[in-house]
Amino acid sequence: MSFTLAIVGRPNVGKSTLFNRLVGRRLALVDDQPGVTRDLREGDAKLGPIKFTIIDTAGLEEATDESLQGRMRMLTERAVDMADVCLFMIDARSGVLPADRVFAEILRKKSARVILVANKAEGNAGETGYYDAFSLGLGEPIRLSGEHGEGMIDLQEVLMPISKEFESRQIEPETDVVIEALDDDDDGEEITFSKSRPLQLSVVGRPNAGKSTLINQILGEDRMLTGPEAGITRDSISINHEWDGVPMRLWDTAGMRKKAKVQEKLEKLSVSDGLRAVKFSEVVVILLDAEIPFEQQDLRIADLAEREGRAVVVAVNKWDIENEKQEKLKDIREKFTRLLPQLRGAPLVTISAKTGRGMDRLHAAILQAHKIWNRRISTSALNRWLIDMLDAHPPPAPGGRRIRLRYMTQVKTRPPSFVIMCSHPDLLPTSYSRYLVNGMREDFDMPGTPIRVFMRSQSDKNPYADKKEKKVTKLNKHLEGRYRKSAGRGVKPKK
Template sequence: MARRPRKAMAALADGAARVAIVGRPNVGKSTLFNRLVGRKLAIVDDTPGVTRDRREGRAALHDLEFTVIDTAGFEDADAASLSGRMRAQTDAAVSAADVALLVYDARAGVTPLDRHFAQWLRKRGTPLILIGNKAEGRSAEAGLAEGHALGLGAPVAISAEHGEGMADLFEVLLPYIEPDGPVVPVVVEAEKRFSADGVELEADWVEPPAGPLKLAVVGRPNAGKSTLINTLIGEARLVVGPEAGITRDSIAIDWEWQGEKVRLVDTAGMRKRARVQDRLEKAATADTRLAIDMAEVVVLLLDATLGLEAQDLRIADLALSEGRALVIALNKWDVAEDQSRLFQGVRKALDDGLSQIRNVPLVAISGATGKGLDLLMKVAGEARTRWSRRVPTSALNRWFEDVVAKNPPPAPSGTRIKLRYVTQVAARPPTFLVFGNRTDMLPASYGRYLVNSLRESLDFEGVPIRLSFRGGKNPYVKD
């Protein structure tokens, strides 16, 4: 059995685990602190240096509970100065913590002070997790790539202000807070796969699932979400009825399917934003969005008697934008008419309506009778497996060389664009970084070409993929 870090074991014996938030001034530490404690306890302002003393609060991230510590922004100053005394408070917080979150501004990129702070923290011996804050939007992609240079692993991309990336933060904090200890990576044997030219591909490395399959059931009001979950677990755990909008809070239920642990989350129905006026419905919709953010797989439930509507596509797009694996379930299949035509029509509408991804898994079920539920759970598990995959670097670059040779990058105004190398920097969702020169001149259509080829050639069908480009020299090639 994997062992917990010794400091974390001691912390659990005394009470809650302790998590320190550290970083240079004005990177969003207090905003993240407020996000974790669920209240605006710490003063937040654009002016650097607002926080001086370390502040503690009781934090909850999904079902994790711990003590979080907000610290002053690190500044390299004389020990007797105010900045030096603030740094001493930060030092004390880090020394007492079981794990420290080193936060930097992903939009600004890695600064010399970030590098100095990272080097200073390594000497303290406390486990470090690198956090790229303010990561909303494409402007943060280059800064997130720069985070690898700190030597602390891939940065966890979040936006503390908007609540994005909290599911990923949950995953990296889990080994230091749960008593069972950190998950040890394991090699999972995959079925033999072959490239188009018949060459056997290397086995994939699958990131081990962190605990139960986290599955959120979402959809428009009265699509049958609560009925589906009641049928899955075999008891009337959730209130159901013909009225739309019965569910308001997101309800999490722990369950087992064929020996595998699952955390099911029932959510409130999501209507078109313009129609949401009631304060309680607004709060319920926000709770549903949080459930999507915390999930690994999102099951979008459609009412087969109504077909696919524009709001269903909006909900699907939200789940994919959050990087979650998505499965579409056609519910009330037992009472649907002209089933074959309906299924094919929904399939085509999904492929046309979800421009960023095709072939999202589509399953016909009946939450009332139980038809198709075993298939639904099987497809959801397979979706998480693809969502968690890491492709070996050698296999990835064999694919890359072949796909670039078949369709080289365009040469705008006669300027040659050279793509040199690709690496997978993260999974859950699969995230890739392409190195080359003049990558800023690449048209968006070429990026879509690479993403589509990734899905088809390397078995990422139906999974959201994040692909970004990095200009400059290939760091894997020595002079």
């Protein structure tokens, strides 16, 4: 990318709407109520031939530094310091408010390049606000409508010389990190993580479990908005970062409450955004609160990650304030084994996102889970294993009909998926499939990762019976034709 542009302004002036238009996708949550955006969200933007990085920020509000709005403002000010260009947006329909003048003065001191935009300027309603914007002393404003796409050509003309100026920057070459694991299409090749192909990692959990604090600890800076209030994070924010030499794409998600408690439209959008992040991930870190681990909602979130087929790591946060550590750990392990049998053997790591304790063990557990998630087993090893499992515990014979399991092979990884050819797959009980899955976890060292086993029908009928029948039919027709020709000449054909 040639440069970084940060969109700033008061709440509800249309920053996220313009952000979504420039990145070409609905990445940021958009709603009529002010203050929807709280964290910084980055995206790859394109406007005509110009490519750049864009940052969506929280609305600027006058508040004390200790309040939530004050912490949001401080985060926005950090984005202004990070960006090469600052796009200051006002609402043309509301006109220039006193808060706009205060923030314009701050931007004039902080940023070398400020582009003034009068948004919602379509029609006559924004005419007065557009001319009022000249009084801010930031040059000629651009008339824009982020929702309808008006004025994008004018914005492109302003950004073009800036883009040419930054094109001379040198781009550092990517360094690849090789992890011993397998991919769907690699069939034995090693996975290479790089900036263009990072490890996709999402952090999910209930509200106030410490997800944003954990992301900040990984990044080594206060990038995500945190605080004692529950439910601060609304968007699913993705950040590219190299953690201990491994390029990763980190997803911070909104806290997921019980479905019955989610009433507001905005919270529903936040939860949907979090579910989408889980689907995009390769490894999901389920973050638990050490004080109240494995509540019903934690179990639902873990079950969701398993059903989506993602590699799972369970992290117990706030371990630094736990007094009876050994007793608590024993209790957590017992509950984990009993309440989540579908994730038996998944890594369980105790951490403190605030102090950084246990982060090295969490990093190792994530890489190990990803490696197992990509594991491929040879067909010969699988079938030798299947014979031993059948000898130890043959499948049942419901109604006197014997079920034969003949052949097994792995059809894909991510997660490991297997097909077993058998007779009467519809009669095979679910308990026997679980017996096979648990055996694979133990014998092929695949703890915790979701394993898929599909039964396909293979009939007891001779596969060559149809070919033989067709051959006999063809011969009979041939002999019948010869007989008719011979009968017409009065000659009895030889048999």
